[in-house]
Amino acid sequence: MEKQPRLLASQLLLKNSLFEVSLNRVLLTWKEIATKKKRVSGGIHHPFKVGFCFPKFLRRDKGESGTSHGVSVSEILAVRELDVDSETKDDGRWQKMPQKSTEAYPYAFTVSYVERAWQHRWRCSDVTFHCLEGALCQQWVQTIREQLTALTSRPKHLLVYINPYGGKQQGERIYEQKVAPLFTLASISTHVIVTEHANHARDHLRTEAELKKYDGVVCVGGDGMFSEMVHGLVSRTQRDNGVDQNSPEEKLVPCTLRIGIIPAGSTDCICYATVGINDPVTSALHIIVGDAQPMDVCSVHHNNTFLRYSVSLLGYGFYGDVLADSERKRWMGPARYDFSGFKTFLTHHYYEGTVSFLPATDILGTPRDKTRCRAGYHQPLFLLPEYKGGWRVIRGKFLAINAASMSCACPRSPKGLSPAAHLADGTTDLILVRKCSRFNFLRHLLRHTSKYDQFDMNFVEVHRVRRFRFTPRYCQSDSELDLRENGKRLFSQICRDHPACSCSPAYSSWNCDGEILPHAAIEVGCVTTPYNLLCKYTVHSESI
Ligand SMILES: Nc1ncnc2c1ncn2[C@@H]1O[C@H](COP(=O)(O)OP(=O)(O)OP(=O)(O)O)[C@@H](O)[C@H]1O
Ligand SMILES: CCCCCCCCCCCCC/C=C/[C@@H](O)[C@H](CO)NC(=O)CCCCC
Ligand SMILES: [Ca+2]
Secondary structure (H helix, E strand, C coil): CCCCEEEEEEEEECCEEEEEEECCEEEEEEEEECCCCCCCCCCCCCCCCCCCCCCCCCCEEECCCCCEEEEEHHHEEEEEEEEEEHHCCCCCCCCCCCHHHHHHEEEEEEEEEEEEECCEEEEEEEEEEEEEHHHHHHHHHHHHHHHHHHCCCCCCEEEEEEECCCCCCCCHHHHHHHHHHHHHHHCCEEEEHHHCCCCHHHHHHHHHCCHHHHEEEEEECCCCHHHHHHHHHHHHHHHHHHCCCCCCCCCCCCCCCCEEEEEECCCCCHHHHEEEEEEEEHHHHEEEHHCCCCCCCEEEEECCCEEECCCEEEEEEEEHHHHHHHCCCCHHCCHHHHHHHHHHHHCCCCCCEEEEEEECCCCCCCCCCCCCCCCCCCCCCCCCCCCCCCCCCEEEEEEEEEEEECCCCCCEEECCCCCCCCCCCEEEEEEEEEECHHHHHHHHHHHHHCCCHHHHHCCEEEEEEEEEEEECCCCCCCCHHHHHHCCCCCCCCCCCCCCCCCCCCCCCCCCCCEEEECCCEEEEEEECCCCCCCCEEECCCCCC
């Protein structure tokens, strides 16, 4: 790596020890100086407490001359001068520094930075350096601030939507207690809207929000709230640019704003599958440092009419039925999925139809790979020049048809529906689970929670595709669609034209990122944006 010129280097005091502290454009490092004479001001032997204390798995080395640490400038959150007098007063609470040593080093500044903790968690850590002179202290603060200002990918103004109703209904508390203090620390200004009804955020983004004022939008909620953000922003951008969303072939104009998620939902699969954990503090820190992650987006059409976008799961059969049943049990919170999941498993409905798909032959990698793709280390696109292969058609009876555009990992299934799915390769993994015994289906489901391969079963197949269509065996009439849209679950003219009737309805619903689609027959196209599309904190799209 190219050696960076030093911007500053000084001997500063940290927790009674002298450190050589150095800053260049990339790194802030501090290394303990000579062990024999390192104690200052008479040596302090009593223990003292430090403010934030998180495991330092990374970044700490113990060499001959003592510990050394390094923090990437891109992960420094803030720097501030410290009022040493007030810091060292014993007011009965913990103290940052013992008083004696700071008498000789009366000026101090604190650097807050990202510390990587366990299982993909990020935490905010503080380190306080004491200086001999005020001018030196100010020089450090100013130089670090200049470096932070030069980081152009960081947001300064954010529009935040909180869903007070998602997950365990803790959105507002999570934001106020865990996220807002971090945004303040990082000098990010926010305009916060607590939503009052479903689609409030979507419609506000689509029509009213003064988007020019912001560097990004953030939702506090689950996958449904993220979906509202996507629909609001993408629709507005298309409308402003005269793009017809109803045409499956039309290219979408990418939006310029990024979307961040603070997880406060029931599944939080979009957050979990990209960041690796559904932790509000971790997501807030990713947002602050300006991380971005491109994502695939599927657009879903029915008879040349745009229905919705999907970024995680499009599921017909099992996951459609779980969702339809669980929506009536929202009062149960996230546990509704366990209840409805078990109930749906017992009903064991299968659905007949035809799946046609366009395999993605121009990429490397398959859904059976052992690799995992998450934000920050997703595989780059390996596009091969020739687009080979045509549509394939599969008819049958299916317990589930799932299209996973990302792994769909979530706390219920840490490896997800399609563990090797890529976040940004322009494909979706189409998983077909054919009719089988309850016992076998249970084995398949349980494998989502273990290390065993859920695709290694003779009734399951998985294809990496660019487009697909599904047509149910029995045509859905307009009146059936109307009934469904009016919220009545249709047991679909059971028996009529249904020779193998065993009370299995003719149609399921599509579960589109946690929202129900009334149409069974759909056509889907998946695309990656060469731009950043969405997520944890990201930008956006192009299409199909
Ligand atoms: N103020 C509100 N009142 C009622 N519903 C709302 C409100 N704000 C948003 N919604 C709707 O609540 C639904 C669920 O929200 P969200 O996705 O945040 O939580 P969830 O469904 O519990 O979590 P997940 O999607 O991760 O399973 C979404 O469809 C969203 O449109
Ligand atoms: C009987 C034993 C069952 C054990 C099965 C474990 C398998 C879990 C796989 C979980 C896949 C989640 C896919 C994510 C879908 C989200 O877009 C959507 C909106 O948040 N959530 C659901 O539909 C909620 C879906 C919840 C399904 C249970
Ligand atoms: Ca993908």
